[in-house]
Amino acid sequence: MALNLLTPETITGSVGHVYAHDAELFIWVLTWVCLRYEDGKLLSKNRPLEEWLKFDAIRCRKEKNNFVAVGLRAHRPSESHKVSWDLVNKCLVGIYSIYSPSGYRKLTDQLAFELLLEGPILEHDTPLSAT
Numbered sequence: 307m308a309l310n311l312l313t314p315e316t317i318t319g320s321v322g323h324v325y326a327h328d329a330e331l332f333i334w335v336l337t338w339v340c341l342r343y344e345d346g347k348l349l350s351k352n353r354p355l356e357e358w359l360k361f362d363a364i365r366c367r368k369e370k371n372n373f374v375a376v377g378l379r380a381h382r383p384s385e386s387h388k389v390s391w392d393l394v395n396k397c398l399v400g401i402y403s404i405y406s407p408s409g410y411r412k413l414t415d416q417l418a419f420e421l422l423l424e425g426p427i428l429e430h431d432t433p434l435s436a437t
Contacts, residue, residue, distance in 0.1 A: 307331060309401070310410045312367035326404065326418035333397040333422060334370070340387035340394055354381050374402045396426035 308330040315321050341354040355373075358366055373381075378398060383391035400422040404411045413421065 309367055309370055309405060312363045317363060325415035326413050326422065329418050329422040330401055333401060337394050340383040340391050341381055344384040345386045374398050393426055393430045396429055397422060400426060
């Protein structure tokens with residue numbers, strides 16, 4: 307789930323849906339898959355991010371913020387997702403750029419697409435099909 311949706315305001319229904327939330331969700335799912343799956347199968351042990359399944363929304367937001375800010379470097383993808391991991395890193399930089407101490411930077415749908423998905427994909431050196 308998008309960081310902007312893991313807030314008390316969202317729980318009460320006062321945050322509207324925007325395309326950036328969908329793009330960010332896709333990036334988080336890709337992150338999850340790269341770290342927890344090998345050749346399409348869930349890792350049987352030592353699954354990164356396991357604790358995220360146990361957190362409430364507010365704690366999950368804190369953990370995701372920490373993951374993007376400092377924890378990303380501590381994680382390594384499964385062998386089958388090494389090529390995709392570079393793309394994940396580029397996408398997470400985009401996510402990091404839309405959150406600041408002063409709040410969430412609202413983006414038009416087009417800008418959200420360009421910043422969070424299109425830009426990182428175009429920068430990605432190795433075609434994803436090369437895996």
